Amino acid sequence: MSQPERQSEQLPAPDALPAIDGLPDPFMMANGSRVATAEDWAARRREITAMLLGYEYGHMPPAPGSIAVEKVVSRAALDGAAIEKQVVLCMGPEGRIRMRAGLFVPTKGDGAHPAILAVEPVWLEHLEPVAARVVDAGYALAGFERHDLDADSADRTDGAHPVYPEYDWASLAVWAWGCMLMMDYLDMVEEVDATRVAITGHSRAGKVALLAGALDERIAVVAPHASGAGGAGSYRIVGNGSETLALITEPERFHYWFHPRLAGFAGKEERLPFDQHFLRALVAPRTVVSVEGLGDKWANPLGTQQMYVAAQPVFDFLGASDKNGIYFRPGGHDMTMEDWDVLLDVAGHFLLAEPAARDYTQLPYPDVERGFSWTAPAEP
Numbered sequence: 001m002s003q004p005e006r007q008s009e010q011l012p013a014p015d016a017l018p019a020i021d022g023l024p025d026p027f028m029m030a031n032g033s034r035v036a037t038a039e040d041w042a043a044r045r046r047e048i049t050a051m052l053l054g055y056e057y058g059h060m061p062p063a064p065g066s067i068a069v070e071k072v073v074s075r076a077a078l079d080g081a082a083i084e085k086q087v088v089l090c091m092g093p094e095g096r097i098r099m100r101a102g103l104f105v106p107t108k109g110d111g112a113h114p115a116i117l118a119v120e121p122v123w124l125e126h127l128e129p130v131a132a133r134v135v136d137a138g139y140a141l142a143g144f145e146r147h148d149l150d151a152d153s154a155d156r157t158d159g160a161h162p163v164y165p166e167y168d169w170a171s172l173a174v175w176a177w178g179c180m181l182m183m184d185y186l187d188m189v190e191e192v193d194a195t196r197v198a199i200t201g202h203s204r205a206g207k208v209a210l211l212a213g214a215l216d217e218r219i220a221v222v223a224p225h226a227s228g229a230g231g232a233g234s235y236r237i238v239g240n241g242s243e244t245l246a247l248i249t250e251p252e253r254f255h256y257w258f259h260p261r262l263a264g265f266a267g268k269e270e271r272l273p274f275d276q277h278f279l280r281a282l283v284a285p286r287t288v289v290s291v292e293g294l295g296d297k298w299a300n301p302l303g304t305q306q307m308y309v310a311a312q313p314v315f316d317f318l319g320a321s322d323k324n325g326i327y328f329r330p331g332g333h334d335m336t337m338e339d340w341d342v343l344l345d346v347a348g349h350f351l352l353a354e355p356a357a358r359d360y361t362q363l364p365y366p367d368v369e370r371g372f373s374w375t376a377p378a379e380p
């Protein structure tokens with residue numbers, strides 16, 4: 001058992017935790033005092049991370065250190081607009097972790113390019129229009145095959161789980177770890193500026209993008225798309241027809257995405273010592289913009305708005321008020337070309353300081369009460 005897991009063994013069970021009225025206060029430290037300084041927040045950030053990993057996602061191994069890059073393909077692509085690289089990243093004990101990754105680097109423009117990191121195998125044919133659009137906007141597009149690390153099933157005998165048997169990470173954490181490996185890789189690629197990376201993913205991959213972006217402080221912009229339960233959506237505030245904690249952790253559904261402790265809070269969400277605004281707040285003072293479909297009820301638009309609102313005091317406290325954003329478009333649960341255009345606008349504005357073409361503060365339910373009464377401490 002890893003050290004953090006040994007510590008999380010002592011985590012109180014749901015019934016031993018107090019029921020919290022409204023949304024938990026991210027500034028309230030475990031010792032009962034409230035965050036007052038930037039150092040306090042750094043300590044609180046560690047507490048929040050420990051809670052989220054202990055109760056919700058499980059613990060990941062550290063970065064494997066060195067990565068061997070096996071080149072599979074390097075060729076002109078997208079009618080000459082990009083060089084496409086397909087590689088296999090080999091790492092971990094005895095090189096047993098093998099993950100396919102891909103990268104499109106624009107041929108126009110000099111120097112290291114800003115990049116979009118998608119939790120997708122970007123080399124697949126159906127994503128070619130996306131690659132063309134991203135490259136045309138001047139970004140490199142990177143992605144990977146998360147199922148090389150963990151198949152989307154409860155089986156723990158494939159991919160990374162058997163390589164690190166001492167870790168209690170569930171699938172979302174395994175896949176988020178893959179994003180961090182991608183950051184290690186992008187750091188090695190001289191045509192990419194790894195300090196200017198925006199991460200995105202849709203739905204379950206959006207949950208992964210948010211988790212990775214919350215934990216990995218190298219990721220400048222975090223843009224989960226339709227991530228819902230376990231992502232940018234609330235467990236406590238759930239709109240009509242939206243996915244609940246109980247539903248997502250059902251044994252016949254997606255319990256294996258999460259640490260088994262999470263399912264214990266089904267019907268007891270008020271005892272969770274956090275809600276997903278804590279995850280979102282971990283991104284501060286970097287940028288998070290969640291992109292949603294107004295008609296995508298399953299992904300909990302109301303609860304996503306409320307998490308955005310409840311994370312804002314942390315961004316305010318850290319002097320990053322304008323780095324927390326949300327965007328709702330009409331329509332349902334898919335990631336369309338229009339959504340990629342939004343993502344490129346987000347990247348243009350928050351990575352490259354270009355003027356934004358959209359308002360990232362517009363609430364779809366402006367009249368709903370905030371659901372909490374605590375406020376940000378005076379600025380550190």
Ligand code: GTR
Pocket residue numbers: 202203204205228229243248
């Ligand atoms: C659904 C699941 C959602 C979302 C979605 C997807 O069935 O309930 O939480 O992750 O799958 O990934 O498309």
